[in-house]
Amino acid sequence: MTEVRLLQTSVVAVLVGAVVLALALAADADETRHDAKKPQVGDRLAAAEIDRLVTANLVRKGLEPNTRASDEVFLRRSYLDVVGRIPDLAEARAFLESSKARKRADLLDQLFDAPGYASHQFNFWSDLLRVKTRLANRVSGEPYIDYLKTSISENKPYDVMVREMLTATGAAHERGNGATGYLLRDRGMPLDNMANSVRIFLGTRLECAQCHNHPTEKWTQRQFFEMAAFAGGVRYANDYLRTPEGRELVQAGRKLRSERRQRVYRYFRRQVLSAAQAGIGGSGTGFELLPQDYQYDDGEPNQPIVAKTLYGRTPSMDVKVPRITPVKQPKRLRRILMNRGRDVDSRAKFAAWVTAPKNPEFARVIANRMWKKIMGRGLIEPVDDMRPTRDSDRKRSRSKRVSVEVGVAAASNPELMSYLETLMRDVGYDLKRFQKILCSTRTYQRESSHAASDVAYHFPGPLFRRMTSEQAWDSLVTLVVPDVDANGATTSSRAEMVYANYDRVVSSSVDELLAEVDSYFAPGSAMEHPDDINRKRVRQRRNKVQPLVRKLVRATRRGNTDTAAEARRELEKLGIEPDRVLKERRYGRGNLRAADLTSPAPAGHLVRDFGQSDRGEIQGSHSDPSVPQALTLINGFVEKEIFKRRQGVLMSALQKTRRAGDKVRIAYVAILSRPPTDDEANEWRTIFADEGKNAYKDLVWTLVNSHEFRFVQ
Amino acid sequence: MNNDEILRPADSVTRRSFMHGAARTLLGLGTMPLLSRLALAADGTAVASAPVLGPATARNVIYLYMSGGMSQIDTFDPKPGADTQGPTGAIGTNVDGIQLSEHFPLLAKQMDKVALINSMTSNQGAHAQGRYLLHTSYELRGTIQHPSFGAWLNKFGGRNNPTLPGHVAIGGSGSITSRGFFESEFAPLPIGDPTKGLAHSQLAKGVDDKTIDRRLARLKKMNAAFRKKFNNDKVKAYDDIYDEAVKLMRSSDLAAFDISQEPDAVRDAYGRDRFGQGCLLARRLVEHDVRFVEVVLDGWDTHNENFEAMEDKCPVLDRALTSLLVDLDTRGLLEETLVVVATEFGRTPEIKIDRNGRDHFPKAFSALLAGGGVRGGMRWGKTDPSGNEVIDDPVSVQDLNATIGSALGLPLDHTVFSPSGRPFTVAHKGKPVRGIFA
Secondary structure: OHHHHHHHHHHHHHHHHHHHHHHHHHHHHHHHOOOOOOOOHHHHHHHHHHHHHHHHHHHHOOOOOOOEOOHHHHHHHHHHHHHOOOOOHHHHHHHHHOOOOOHHHHHHHHHHOOHHHHHHHHHHHHHHHOOOOEEEOOEEOHHHHHHHHHHHHOOOOHHHHHHHHHHOOEEOOOOOOHHHHHHHOOOOOHHHHHHHHHHHHHOOOOHHHHOOOOOOOOOOHHHHHHHHHHHOOOEOOOHHHHOHHHHHHHHHHHHHHHOOOHHHHHHHHHHHHHHHHOEEEOOOOOEEEOOOOOOOOOOOOOOEEEOOOOOOOOOOOOOOOOOOOOOOOHHHHHHHHHHHOOOOOHHHHHHHHHHOOOOHHHHHHHHHHHHHHHHOOOOOOOOOOOOOOOOOOOOOOOOOOOHHHHHHHOOOOHHHHHHHHHHHHHOOOOHHHHHHHHHHOOOOOEOOEOOOOOOOOOOOOOEOEEOOHHHHHHHHHHOOOOOHHHHOHHHHHHHHHHHHHHHHHHHOOHHHHHHHHHHHHOOOOOOOOHHHHHHHHHHHHHHHHHHHHHHHHHHHHHOOHHHHHHHHHHHHHOOOOHHHHHHHHHHOOOOOOHHHOOOOOOOOOHHHHOOOOOOOOOOOOOOOOOHHHHHHHHHHHHHHHHHOOOOOHHHHHHHOOOOHHHHHHHHHHHHHOOOOOHHHHHHHHHHHHHHHHHHHHHHHHHHHHOHHHHEEO | OOHHHHOOOOOHHHHHHHHHHHHHHHHOHHHOOOOHHHHHOOOOOOOOOOOOOOOOOOOEEEEEEEOOOOOOOOOOOOOOOOHHHOOOOEEEOOOOOOEEEOOOOOHHHHHHHEEEEEEEEOOOOOHHHHHHHHHHOOOOOOOOOOOOHHHHHHHHHOOOOOOOOOEEEEOOOOOOOOOOOOOHHHOOEEEOOHHHOOOOOOOOOOOOHHHHHHHHHHHHHHHHHHHHHOOOHHHHHHHHHHHHHHHHHOOOOHHHHOHHHOOHHHHHHHOOOHHHHHHHHHHHHHHOOOOEEEEEEOOOOOOOOHHHHHHHHHHHHHHHHHHHHHHHHHOOOHHHEEEEEEEOOEEOOOOEOOOOEOOEEOOOEEEEEEOOOEOOOEEEOEEOOOOOOEEEOOEEHHHHHHHHHHHOOOOOOOOEEOOOOOEEOOOOOOOOOHHHEO
16 A cells, blocks of 8 residues: 555656656757757756656665766766777777766767767667668668668657658658668568567567467457558559659560560669669558458458557548459459559558657657667566566556556556656657766666566666677777778768669660660670679779779878879779778778678678677577687687787787886777776786787787676676 | 488498497487486576486487478478469378478488478467477567577486587577577577588687687686676676687587588588588587587568479478488488477468468468487378368477477476576477377
8 A cells, every 4th residue: 555655646746747847858859959068957857857766766675776887887888888889999098087077978978979879879770670781682771771870860850760661652772762661671561560560669569469369468360450451552662663664664674574585684674673663652541451261250351441540549541442342252352452442641640640649659668668778678578568468477457448557557667667758758759869868867877787687677777788799899890990980981882872773774764774784785795694794893993993002002101192192093083982992901891880781790790699680580689698709709800800900999009009017008998998907907017027029919818808898887 | 323322421430420329329318317417507496306307219309490481381281182272283202191292302202201290280470479489388478588499408418529519500590599598508509601610610820729728717817806796697608608619619529510521412412502501510410419400491481472482492491301311311310310390380371362472370380300219101180171270180389399308308397497486397388299209
């Protein structure tokens, strides 16, 4: 009883607090969204309110908060959580040596505005959305990747981003239309895509209802199909091929095929037709057919049913359900039906319902995910299965009447959960600002502690955890590549190639396109096979570029500025940035930030060994240990990248000094973001005295392989 | 040259291992001593009593996982003449009364080694859930990670080669197989690309064993200090994994991972694709006493253009599986190695006409077992003529795992407790299908 009363009181307190804060936040929402540097009164109040709710909960549970973390711990943790990598030597020194009182807040200001922020956030989204460089057969994922990165960089509000993805139509390879990638990721599987959307954005698992009613699940199969009806009639091709120009292309392709010019046709299909066709068509017909084996009393097999939301009010739509005269072949019936639908913008209606301020799950799910991202564990776990099930280890809510109560009641700290939900809406789904508020809390700036996954955690500080696979990789390349966050251009240039090809296809006449294709295959042409075209181009380019690069490197080393400038000009003429080429040679071509590698990275890549998702399952990444992780650090990266790249960040710093004490200090700060203790410094100085000039290798190897490197305290 | 000739062992090492295998069989597999440390496992709090192993007919498992949901009608349970069959034909095999789809001409000649289960049934129709159930026998939960089968086998049965891992996962993502809440020594060793073997297992140029020993000693000291502050399972697991890695680097059996040592003809026979080469690697590992090897073949999720996909996928499986069975048999390893082909669910008999595909279908699907004491040339369970219902001897996913467990002599009723004290058993109360054993 006491607990209940206590709970009620604090709910009132929360409500009052929320109103006050909502006013404060709303007041500065407009002017501060893109100006992170300005101190925000509302944000400070919000951080304080979070701390109050965490502490109140700890007190209730008879627990104590952890002590404030040291500057060293805070430094490393906030770099990893905000920009996704450890600080480099200079960054670590700057913070540790600063004596400013506000230095933690200043650091957060700086990090949230740094380019590394977008890179790190992208890894989160590509894990969640299963982003792939190759989305489907002949559909590139680069525009989708470009879309996500751009949206994150612009700090596009989350609700806007979700609406764009759910409603995108048109050509997938066209500039500015990468949001189509969201549906194309599940090409040909609109039902699965709906289950994924509900799981990702509303924290509700519907996928079991896709096939049957389940005795222990809340949703019925009919409800599933009512939801799927919002995406009824969606086509996995854009409408370009239905235009007169598009039809001409299709005709040309058919002609090539009928003439049995297989190689030419295949090339034409890949480079021209697919580029024009890849995309999404249809704004949603608002109805779907029940499956042919439907077996429940509330519907007939193949019966058309109209879109209806799982909960809340269904938006009104003028759905036209075609009348069906009994046909003997149900399969044919189905096809007729799907083609006879009329677009009624039901996808947009669905998107509006998902992201509506009145939809409590939408704000709660993203608030909980962001909390987990910063603090290590969701207030509700699992983050995408928020409703209680019959699993005996989950506390069942007494009131099932309103889903809001059910959801919040499942949280380890319900008051905090509902506060975060409100906060998320008040900041206008500005995820950068929301995460920054979380990082500004005292809770975040305390020492971490560990809790096994099946033990409740009440956040006396953030959770102790291993780096994510991308954090591990990005931290390793930080030891090699200076200004490592500046790699972003690589991916956007890959997307540029896709856009350019699309532009060429839609702006050229069919005759021009055919003439171009023909020229490749003309008798006597060197282009014997489609693949040879690319191979030959690559070879030609390499033959021209390599000598120029060598010339540039030599001239730069000798200080021959005229020759260097000349080589630079010639390289630029070939469309190559000389500085990028120089950087690649010096620091390794593959040493890019994880977000700039292919998605997923190839099997056997270090980032995969450390648990990057293969993009098969939603959030399929993991942080478990494995033997290949150990082997790649024992025999791989340290030896083959850190030691080999003598101009790398760490190596060049180590070479600048001869004094053992300095070397030890440099290695500790660069790798572990802290100076060595006196004992450690003494011990390594002795080792340096005994072993001589190669001792630094033992030092670097040991620190990179240590627990302290891979775990975030 | 046919498969039998190509796969006949030619070198003395293989003959030795054959003799070795034969000797072990004679000594009786069921009497393998249980490693005493296992009784004290799981924080000491957990295991109430030591598991007692029963009689075993198999020693090792090669588990071929068809990821995405393999269509039973287009593979192991054809329905010639039914509406649901679609364009895929059926062929006879070297066992009367057993048919396969036309995509398995090689396997059709080896069906006397195989027990087909046509009556698999499950209630999990989504990939993550189905895959999880298949590997762990438990439903996917947010609050606990259950161990997958290979981890159970090593937990109960111990390792037979002290320097190689007891559990290897080839292909697929790291999230399919897991040690769950077991100690880190039971984690699978993931191999991404079988042709590359075990990457970074060689010392870098200019580094010798002495150097590594020196570095490891310092690392140990430093890590011990860290563990004073953060002493938990996750951190300890990394200590174990480093020990494991070093042991493996120095193992005299490291060559087991190097399939380039196989003759070209053998590599061709398995198929030069990742799955085929993965099966070959699995054979080498089992030869070196690795107890559980999983090889993943992806791409069975054929919602669209099912029949085109079957023409691509089935030959890959047919070639690799058949070569594996013949190869193991020729080397005398088949009788102690249980080969399993399994998938998370089947696909709808109904053909989705608008996209020529088949959707998820957990109600009735197929699995295959061979070797390890399994009676060949038989079929267990039956579906109706359309393939929509199991009509005879249904086998649940837990039953399948219990069957594998029972072949290995694992105590199916022995309870193991998670660190938080929740009870679990190896196949979650599944009933072994005893009828398929000789």
